[in-house]
Amino acid sequence: MLSPNENHAALSERLKACDVRPTPQRKVVLKVILEKRDHPTADEIFARVKSSMPTISLATVYNCLETLVACGLIRQVHLERAPTRYCPNLHAHAHFHDDTTGQVHDIDLPTDTMKQLHGLLPTGFDANSVELTFRGRAAHNPHGTN
Amino acid sequence: MLSPNENHAALSERLKACDVRPTPQRKVVLKVILEKRDHPTADEIFARVKSSMPTISLATVYNCLETLVACGLIRQVHLERAPTRYCPNLHAHAHFHDDTTGQVHDIDLPTDTMKQLHGLLPTGFDANSVELTFRGRAAHNPHGTN
DNA sequence: GTGAGAATTGGTATTATTCCAATCTCTCTC
DNA sequence: GAGAGAGATTGGAATAATACCAATTCTCAC
Numbered sequence: 001m002l003s004p005n006e007n008h009a010a011l012s013e014r015l016k017a018c019d020v021r022p023t024p025q026r027k028v029v030l031k032v033i034l035e036k037r038d039h040p041t042a043d044e045i046f047a048r049v050k051s052s053m054p055t056i057s058l059a060t061v062y063n064c065l066e067t068l069v070a071c072g073l074i075r076q077v078h079l080e081r082a083p084t085r086y087c088p089n090l091h092a093h094a095h096f097h098d099d100t101t102g103q104v105h106d107i108d109l110p111t112d113t114m115k116q117l118h119g120l121l122p123t124g125f126d127a128n129s130v131e132l133t134f135r136g137r138a139a140h141n142p143h144g145t146n
Numbered sequence: 147m148l149s150p151n152e153n154h155a156a157l158s159e160r161l162k163a164c165d166v167r168p169t170p171q172r173k174v175v176l177k178v179i180l181e182k183r184d185h186p187t188a189d190e191i192f193a194r195v196k197s198s199m200p201t202i203s204l205a206t207v208y209n210c211l212e213t214l215v216a217c218g219l220i221r222q223v224h225l226e227r228a229p230t231r232y233c234p235n236l237h238a239h240a241h242f243h244d245d246t247t248g249q250v251h252d253i254d255l256p257t258d259t260m261k262q263l264h265g266l267l268p269t270g271f272d273a274n275s276v277e278l279t280f281r282g283r284a285a286h287n288p289h290g291t292n
Numbered sequence: 293g294t295g296a297g298a299a300t301t302g303g304t305a306t307t308a309t310t311c312c313a314a315t316c317t318c319t320c321t322c
Numbered sequence: 323g324a325g326a327g328a329g330a331t332t333g334g335a336a337t338a339a340t341a342c343c344a345a346t347t348c349t350c351a352c
Contacts, residue, residue, distance in 0.1 A: 139270035
């Protein structure tokens, strides 16, 4: 996650570490995702980014997101029939989708639970990712995330 | 799951049991989903249904699917960025999405695993559904599903 | 059988995302 | 530090899945 005053240089470093060019567009897209613990859609990211970079295009936002996902700096969250969301939390975690508010909450997953889930797979199945999503109702915004 | 010779009467019964009108369209949509252990998309279902009912419209297929999902006769499977798929397997199970072939395999889930997953939720979170999806590679069609 | 409510239909609208070709901007080399 | 080439950005148009709508048709209870 981003420290409150992480600056452009640090963003550049993150990108360079992944062997991608630290363009201004990528930096600002990464910045808006990191600076808020929510799960914005591409459109929301586009809106936030435009305030500091009014000339950016939606296509670029999609390109940047694809790059950032490919190099593991952010993750995608897929909820049914809804636009893809993006998540800065790279730790093992599940998502809880609140049907009432539409908010998405991160749920910590112990690493042994992850291992156990992989253990469920019959031989011959080799998973490189797992997605665990709950849906239901959360009591009044349990801890301020979305 | 459907017994090989389940007939129209049985399909009607299933629908009536859910308090929905057993219209011919709903019966045939349910039938094509039950008769093959795969995870077809709405478009695929539309194509299969048209062979026995050429006048059906895609809108009706969507309507029927929505109804069948709502009354719990089938389930939706959501894979990232891909069209929604429909699954006749109502037992607790996970999905394995083979990146290579695009096939979707059902993975049995012991009920205690399900309970355990629910146990991961902090107090205040009340889930009414869980979706667990693996992605990776499966060795040459492990058991003929998709 | 008949009427009221429910379902189906085809067409159109919406929305997320991708594609494309043209332009621009880095980065690297000299 | 100038130029070349790769890579990135842009706006607009295309695509694809799904939702919506008004008109017609069907189903069930009486």
